[in-house]
Amino acid sequence: xxxxxxxxxxxxxxxxxxxxxxxxxxxxxxxxxxxxxxxxxxxxxxxxxxxxxxxxxxxxxxxxxxxxxxxxxxxxxxxxxxxxxxxxxxxxxxxxxxxxxxxxxxxxxxxxxxxxxxxxxxxxxxxxxxxxxxxxxxxxxxxxxxxxxxxxxxxxxxxxxxxxxxxxxxxxxxxxxxxxxxxxxxxxxxxxxxxxxxxxxxxxxxxxxxxxxxxxxxxxxxxxxxxxxxxxxxxxxxxxxxxxxxxxxxxxxxxxxxxxxxxxxxxxxxxxxxxxxxxxxxxxxxxxxxxxxxxxxxxxxxx
Amino acid sequence: xxxxxxxxxxxxxxxxxxxxxxxxxxxxxxxxxxxxxxxxxxxxxxxxxxxxxxxxxxxxxxxxxxxxxxxxxxxxxxxxxxxxxxxxxxxxxxxxxxxxxxxxxxxxxxxxxxxxxxxxxxxxxxxxxxxxxxxxxxxxxxxxxxxxxxxxxxxxxxxxxxxxxxxxxxxxxxxxxxxxxxxxxxxxxxxxxxxxxxxxxxxxxxxxxxxxxxxxxxxxxxxxxxxxxxxxxxxxxxxxxxxxxxxxxxxxxxxxxxxxxxxxxxxxxxxxxxxxxxxxxxxxxxxxxxxxxxxxxxxxxxx
DNA sequence: TTTTCATGTTTGTCCTGGACAAAATGCTTT
DNA sequence: AAAGCATTTTGTCCAGGACAAACATGAAAA
Numbered sequence: 001x002x003x004x005x006x007x008x009x010x011x012x013x014x015x016x017x018x019x020x021x022x023x024x025x026x027x028x029x030x031x032x033x034x035x036x037x038x039x040x041x042x043x044x045x046x047x048x049x050x051x052x053x054x055x056x057x058x059x060x061x062x063x064x065x066x067x068x069x070x071x072x073x074x075x076x077x078x079x080x081x082x083x084x085x086x087x088x089x090x091x092x093x094x095x096x097x098x099x100x101x102x103x104x105x106x107x108x109x110x111x112x113x114x115x116x117x118x119x120x121x122x123x124x125x126x127x128x129x130x131x132x133x134x135x136x137x138x139x140x141x142x143x144x145x146x147x148x149x150x151x152x153x154x155x156x157x158x159x160x161x162x163x164x165x166x167x168x169x170x171x172x173x174x175x176x177x178x179x180x181x182x183x184x185x186x187x188x189x190x191x192x193x194x195x196x197x198x199x200x201x202x203x204x205x206x207x208x209x210x211x212x213x214x215x216x217x218x219x220x221x222x223x224x225x226x227x228x229x230x231x232x233x234x235x236x237x238x239x240x241x242x243x244x245x246x247x248x249x250x251x252x253x254x255x256x257x258x259x260x261x262x263x264x265x266x267x268x269x270x271x272x273x274x275x276x277x278x279x280x281x282x283x284x285x286x287x288x289x290x291x292x293x294x295x296x297x298x299x300x301x302x303x
Numbered sequence: 304x305x306x307x308x309x310x311x312x313x314x315x316x317x318x319x320x321x322x323x324x325x326x327x328x329x330x331x332x333x334x335x336x337x338x339x340x341x342x343x344x345x346x347x348x349x350x351x352x353x354x355x356x357x358x359x360x361x362x363x364x365x366x367x368x369x370x371x372x373x374x375x376x377x378x379x380x381x382x383x384x385x386x387x388x389x390x391x392x393x394x395x396x397x398x399x400x401x402x403x404x405x406x407x408x409x410x411x412x413x414x415x416x417x418x419x420x421x422x423x424x425x426x427x428x429x430x431x432x433x434x435x436x437x438x439x440x441x442x443x444x445x446x447x448x449x450x451x452x453x454x455x456x457x458x459x460x461x462x463x464x465x466x467x468x469x470x471x472x473x474x475x476x477x478x479x480x481x482x483x484x485x486x487x488x489x490x491x492x493x494x495x496x497x498x499x500x501x502x503x504x505x506x507x508x509x510x511x512x513x514x515x516x517x518x519x520x521x522x523x524x525x526x527x528x529x530x531x532x533x534x535x536x537x538x539x540x541x542x543x544x545x546x547x548x549x550x551x552x553x554x555x556x557x558x559x560x561x562x563x564x565x566x567x568x569x570x571x572x573x574x575x576x577x578x579x580x581x582x583x584x585x586x587x588x589x590x591x592x593x594x595x596x597x598x599x600x601x602x603x604x605x606x
Numbered sequence: 607t608t609t610t611c612a613t614g615t616t617t618g619t620c621c622t623g624g625a626c627a628a629a630a631t632g633c634t635t636t
Numbered sequence: 637a638a639a640g641c642a643t644t645t646t647g648t649c650c651a652g653g654a655c656a657a658a659c660a661t662g663a664a665a666a
Contacts, residue, residue: 008524008558012649017493023649024619031652032617043626045649068659069617153526158519187458190320216461221311223456247618247658255311315620326620327648334623335646346655348620371630372646550629550647 009041010048019056020243033073051077054150058084061148064242066275088145100139104146107160115160119167128171128207132200133290136164140196161196168203175206182234182299184267187215187224189238189252191245197270198239204292205237221252225259235265235299242271250278257283267295312344313351322359323546336376354380357453361387364451367545369578391448403442407449410463419466431474431510435503436593439467443499464499471506478509485537485602487570490518490527492541492555494548500573501542507595508540524555528562538568538602545574553581560586570598 012023026046030037036056038046058080062072065087072080099122106115123131143160146152186202188195195217206212215227228236238256240249249272257266257280268278269286278285284295315326329349333340339359341349361383365375368390375383402425409418426434446463449455489505491498498520509515518530531539541559543552552575560569560583571581572589581588587598 022619025617027650027652028618043649153529154522155518155526155530158522162519215458216465219457219461223458226456227458245618251657325648328646330621331647346620373644548647554628 010050010053012038012046012048015048015053015056018053019060021056021060029069029073033069035073055080057150058148061144061242062087064246064271084148088141096134096138100135100142103139104142107143107156108152110156110159112159112163116163116167119163123167123171128175128203129293131171132168132203136168136200137289139164164196165199168199172199172203172206172212177211179211180209181211182265182296183211183213183232184235184237185213185215185224185228185231185233186237186239187219188217189240189244189256190218190220191248191252192240193217194239194241194243197241198237200289201237201239201267201269201286201292204289205296208293208296210296221256221259224256225261228264229261233264235267236260237267238269240268240270240272242274244270244272246272246276249273250276253278253283254280257281265299313353313356315341315349315351318351318356318359321356322363324359324363332372332376336372338376358383360453361451364447364545365390367549367574387451391444399437399441403438403445406442407445410446410459411455413459413462415462415466418463419470422466422470426470426474431478431506432596434474435471435506439471439503440592442467467499468502471502475502475506475509475515480514482514483512484514485568485599486514486516486535487538487540488516488518488527488531488534488536489540489542490522491520492543492547492559493521493523494551494555495543496520497542497544497546500544501540503592504540504542504570504572504589504595507592508599511596511599513599524559524562527559528564531567532564536567538570539563540570541572543571543573543575545577547573547575549575549579552576553579556581556586557583560584568602 010018012026015021015026016023026036029035036048036052038048038052041047055077058077059069059072062080062083063069067083072083075083103115103118106118119135122135126134143152143157147157184202184205186198186205188198198214198217202212202214213231213233215224224236227233238253253266253268260266262282264282266280266283267286268283269289273285274287276285286292286295313321315329318324318329319326329339332338339351339355341351341355344350358380361380362372362375365383365386366372370386375386378386406418406421409421422438425438429437446455446460450460487505487508489501489508491501501517501520505515505517516534516536518527527539530536541556556569556571563569565585567585569583569586570589571586572592576588577590579588589595589598
């Protein structure tokens with residue numbers, strides 16, 4: 001039995017599910033940039049190779065970081081890797097980096113309990129805010145790098161997400177329920193399914209003593225607006241991961257700003273907004289999560 | 304400001320996200336059955352009305368229950384409602400039904416803590432297995448009915464799922480870790496994102512004293528097989544909700560059976576399998592969740 | 607220097623109408 | 637009942653065209 005036999009044929013729908021790139025986009029890329037150029041089966045239908053999927057995954061990552069399709073689609077695998085390395089960059093102190101790497105190692109050995117205990121130890125030592133900004137954020141980056149390189153399996157990635165969620169959720173619930181202003185509602189738009197981003201912001205706000213409520217992910221705009229009005233919230237906080245369809249993010253936010261009562265503020269952040277310049281009334285775009293405590297403080301003095 | 308202005312235009316991609324029906328399918332239904340026949344905007348692109356979405360949601364539900372498109376697509380809203388009522392049927396004792404309705408009422412008032420406490424009370428009183436089969440299963444059905452009728456918002460539905468998960472997960476962890484055979488691995492295929500189904504089965508197996516591990520949802524077949532082999536599991540348990548693409552479920556299972564070592568059993572269940580007749584070696588199709596304890600017992604005597 | 611505006615280019619999504627295999631159904635025979 | 641065969645139903649894929657919104661670029665204004 002050779003490898004080709006046990007590897008199932010990747011049809012265009014499978015590629016869409018795995019990479020998040022739509023069928024129409026895949027076809028039009030093939031027409032315009034000559035990549036990906038899949039084999040065809042007996043019926044003339046596209047069959048993608050594992051190599052092409054790998055390349056597409058990296059391309060997706062680079063597009064999320066703001067590169068343009070015409071620049072990255074013609075590149076081969078080594079060139080893509082190189083470009084990715086240049087864009088990840090050295091972000092944090094070497095000591096922190098070492099701690100993060102040891103946590104990743106635990107993860108790769110499937111030691112879920114030890115991973116959670118280690119995270120908890122750091123949490124207790126650093127406090128919630130520092131834990132998020134100095135530990136979780138860099139680990140997320142490292143996990144992302146491993147993921148792109150195919151050195152992490154899907155179950156391992158799930159295990160990581162789940163343990164981090166456990167730790168942060170527990171920390172949020174252990175806090176004395178903040179009843180002081182502002183009242184903040186946390187959620188994401190229907191096309192955003194990543195919950196870690198908004199959970200981290202919620203943790204930062206809880207630590208800052210705000211009254212926080214989470215609606216969960218993938219909530220229709222009308223439902224968000226209704227809850228925010230009915231619950232007399234001061235702020236709606238939204239997260240847009242790098243994977244959010246970046247073409248529509250400005251339009252979506254503008255539409256929501258019109259729907260939501262003008263006196264309720266919007267705080268929006270996440271990778272999809274990083275290189276956008278959005279100006280809307282009573283709306284703050286957060287460029288990095290470290291700015292959250294200052295934002296809460298500013299709200300208290302300003303409003 | 305009238306209603307049409309505040310209701311955002313539903314484009315075909317939005318309908319796909321909301322109903323789970325693919326763009327191609329929507330277009331071909333329009334061609335063949337003359338429904339849905341959306342308006343067109345200035346560019347000639349489809350704009351679906353809220354009524355059409357409602358109808359499509361019910362149609363999706365009926366298809367999941369095994370009806371055929373040619374039979375249900377031509378029906379109008381009242382006829383669809385009627386058909387749905389006929390198919391939900393009276394399932395449980397009136398007393399149980401009353402308890403379930405009171406829980407739904409709590410949910411609709413957003414009393415999440417009381418909801419969780421009520422569930423926990425029933426859990427303690429009935430024990431884990433009876434709690435799942437007599438309370439959670441019927442409530443799921445009722446929630447589904449409310450959902451279809453548009454009487455439950457997305458956040459309310461999320462709230463329900465989250466609280467039930469909390470209660471079941473906690474119950475699973477409180478059990479003394481079962482070290483007795485069989486060793487069972489719980490997960491779902493990449494196209495299945497619903498986690499409640501497999502979680503309920505896991506709870507039943509934990510209560511039956513088996514050694515249980517969960518991989519989470521949306522796991523590639525190759526990863527499942529690798530884990531099951533490496534961890535020397537006896538059984539892989541899979542859940543296929545009614546929303547699983549039913550065209551492919553037989554093919555997917557067959558493919559997985561070939562990938563997984565023959566001596567590892569497969570237990571599969573869920574709505575998508577209800578009217579299938581699948582015969583595969585060392586593979587059991589569960590028609591209802593009540594059969595799980597017997598299945599575990601049977602495994603112990605038989606193997 | 608930074609910001610605003612006008613221009614041309616890039617890019618994802620939608621369109622039509624055709625094709626086909628796999629699944630479901632109905633009918634006949636063990 | 638169960639199994640085999642023919643027919644209909646049905647979802648997904650294809651090609652190639654179209655277009656607006658997002659983006660880049662460079663000139664003019666603050």
